[in-house]
Amino acid sequence: MLRDSTSVLLARYMKVIEARRIEPLLESFFAITVGLLAGSIFMAAFGYNPILGYFVLFNGGFGDLSKILESLAYAMPIIITGASFTISARSGVFNLGLEGQAYLGAIGAVYIAGTFHLPPVIHIAAATVFGMLLGALWSLPAAILKIWKGVSEIISTIMLNWIAYYLTIYIAIDLLADPETPHKTISALPSARYIRLTPRSTLTAGIFIALAFCVLIYFLLWHTAVGFELRLAGTNPDAALYAGVDPKKVTLISFILSGLGAGLAGTIQVIGRPPGWCLYTNLGNVLMVGYDGISVALMGRNHPIGCIVSAFFYGGLLNGSRLMESRVGIYSELARALIGIIIMIIAIPELMNIIKRRLK
């Protein structure tokens, strides 16, 4: 009886918190503005023209339909990892291991898609599910260490990322390498490839999987009992304990769910991105998928729908920055530096208050 009334009270409390929806949006826009300004300083410092640089960057990312579609292709994996990080952050767990989990997912997808002969649709499903499971499997050590011994997931997941990095390279080179082109693994068989949506971009049907994953996570977090428990444990651990939520269960569920997501992102990079349909043995096409997802989630204010918007923005930056490098010679790595600044601004909750006070 007491427990029921507490959870009703808590539900009301959480609704009040969520009612302030506009403010995070404003904060994100402010952070992006500051990030872009800082970026122009970085460009000018090395003798590039910031206006020209940004023009080429945004034109390359969002200039016409085929470029927008290509930006969506870049956004595809980080929508998924963004939503995955959202689950873990909402439940108070920092799964920085999305990166390593994505490597494992990618290699799992290569194994199923490249070595088995299955009917078309079943083959795609099998490869996707296996990649997701491997991702979840790689998230388990960190979850178990946290539950069993209380090891901070910030340390354990980073260590596991590096172990996954070398393990995946080992598997890719020693077990699954393509005998003809040794810098990449065997390619996914045609029956295991997501179909291309347009001839002029590398966007595949994987984007629907990514969007569906986001919607699923949104539904899970806000419209199910498990999601409520996860969010409660994330916002107020003491209240969650009082309401009878098992913190160990929360940790385990949030790690497994985000691991599944990271594995899916790795899989999509292999069987959902032409023209390679494979994993490069330096892991070139899955590197940063996990870390970028963290940026996307933080920019999207840890909301699955926000993740879609911020991933599209980020995908545009990544896509446009290639053009920026070839046209004006500004190195494409600048895009990630911009994102770093944006996250730093978002990390300061007091900044908006300070500015508001000044404006008054």
Place this chain on the structure above:
Amino acid sequence: MRGIKISAQKGRIIILAVFLLVLVLMYLQHKFGLRVIGLIEAGLYSTTLLTFVAVGECINEKAGVINIGLEGILTLSAIVGTYGAEVFENGVAGLLIGMLTGASIGFLLGILATYGMADQVIAGLAINLFAIGFGPYLLMALWHIAGIHVLSRELMLPRMATPLGYISPLTVVAIVIAILAQLFLDKTLYGLRIKVAGEKPEAVDVAGIRVDRLRIFTSTLGGALCGLGGAYLPLCWFGSLVKEVSAGRGFIALSCVVFGGLEPVLAFLAATIFGFAEGFGYWISITPGIKEIVPVYFIHMTPYIITLIVVTSVIGKKRFPKALGRPYIRE
């Protein structure tokens, strides 16, 4: 030293472990011709770096600020430090510039953590994410190469010939800094204030000392030591620069801090364990007889696996400051 107590039982375990290690090394030397001196050299190089970073972070966390951006600071200060060394044509100047870089990032984090009331984990994460992008951008913009930048020999700091092999003079500096930091925390008034700021900031505030300034100071100090470590990487150890120059060492240093329970001298001991784990892996990978059997990728994994195992084995027995990671709000 007051902060450290080693029981007789623990002492016996440590002696036994060292004895076993020596036996294993003697066996390896006998069987595969492993050069023990070379192993010590490689181990000490790694230990030195981890000690710098971990000692700074110990002091910082004692005051209640947690900096998980160490990895990013290492990357950025390695690059800026190398550039500084090339501009001034002097390796020591490079180290100082690396220190300055680290100090300014630490100062920024201190400001964010105190006045900005930032979530310190997210702010630290932002530093790492920024470095992941800005590091390679700087590398490309400064030297116009995507791969490896090799420093000229003259810029590298000289190494000392000792009975243990060629050792960087900074190794001695690191050990001295670890001991000094322990004395600073345990024996001085300022050290006491730092410890109380991490446990009960209200108490320091009531005594008329500014918690915000104290925390910004420790954050800057921690950043400076981390920056020194970052510049040490190319200038004293590798002699070259790549974008993954820090390779997770910032987080291994965080593990040292956890292992040492925020005591600088114990963190130094942890740094020797992790450092020698890395040195051992490195040495195995070039020893004939072993390198053919074990795939090199598994050797590269060893430092990370050992870090995981060691941190797991000590965790739960350590106490951390109560106000760690929480912004202090004056009432």
